[in-house]
Amino acid sequence: MNSGLSRLLSVFAYEFRTEFRNKESISGILVYALASIFITWLCFLQSPGTQAWTGLYWIILLFAATNAAGRSFIRESRGLQLFHYMLFRPGEVILAKSLFNFLLLFALGLLNLCCFTLMFGGKEGTLNELLLLTLLGAFGLSAVLTLVSSIVSKAYGNASLAAVLGFPLLFPVLLILVKSTLALLEGGQSPNWLMLVALDALLLALSYILFPYLWRE
Amino acid sequence: MSQGSSFVFFRGFAWKALSLILLFYTFYQGFNGTVPEMPILHQTIRNLYFHVTMWMAMLVLLLSNAIYGIRFLSSGNLDLDLKADECAKSGMIFGIAGLVTGMIWANYTWGAPWVNDPQLNGTAASLLIYAAYFVLRNAISESSKRAKLAAVYSIFAFVMMFVFIMVIPKLSDSLHPGKGGNPGFNKYDLDSxxxxxxxxxxxxxTLLGAWFTELRIRIRRIEQKIELNA
Structure with a gap:
């Protein structure tokens, strides 16, 4: 277990180094997110109302997340995947990659939340809940998109295939996130945390169980 | 399915005859049988036999798709992938049929063919999920790789569809019976x-769907044989 954990951490550290060594990829994701938020601002130039706030918030996060996490296997060369295949167990790779993507998407979510609250205004006393919703959303998105990225890399597809395969699988988690955010912003209702945590756990468990079959291919 | 089927039930032609008999009975009763008088619904309640049943058949076919996916992953037998593919295709056909019959029904009872309703959203979602499944299948030319990736995707897809259409609608209001203060199915379900x-x-x-799928599978097998001999 201990050595398994340390191997998981070394995959994680590897992911972290490659992402940050390659400055244009991380800055590309940031610019993508910021530009989408700015386009939204240009469309409204004021607070767009709760419904549009919620929809745009999650759609921008979804697109940025697909862009960021959808590449996690695609950017690796065939040889590197073979090298990983010799060194690590499949479970370690998928967990480490999901963890890395989770942190990346949560950072994107924080950026998104800051910009939205600054530009479009927020609602008093909902910031903590919104932070937690963004955290759980980033978790679910990263679990699905990491697995989808692996499928796409095996199919020699590109990032647009990642969006085609990823979006339909994300319907349930996005629906719950949007409904919870709306209920929170409109009526101050606390979201159904248990439901979200259960769905996130289901998503991670599915990708953990299914990944070994892709790994051998 | 026929000779290769692991279920005794699907050998021979008795189940096909059963399907025909049951459908003749359905159509006869569907147009001539007595139905309870209900507000709003009136005679459209007969659509119950032709709309709700499409979903049931679709769910069975898509469940079979996921089961064949699991069986393929554990055995690597490409024939199982062929079965999974055909199950998904006929599942989609029943899904579209369910959507169309539902839209006709909705037009007469709710006043519009497309309304905001969790059940309806669930349907559109499942059709999109399986459309993505076919996109994935078409993106890969190598058959064993296609089978493996499609199997993994189909298992994930079925669980997500199940969450979307079975779990989430329970949490919100719906125009469908038994939810959000609408008269429940039990009310006329109780009508024996x-x-x-x-x-x-x-x-x-459902048996008609299985029959349909079986025919498609046999055509595909013959096509494969011809291709091998050519």
């Missing part, structure tokens, strides 16, 4: 006349 038609109709349509 309708129940005596509804359950046979579900079995009949």
């Amino acid at each position: 006349n309708m129940r005596m038609v509804f359950y046979p109709a579900v079995i009949g349509w």
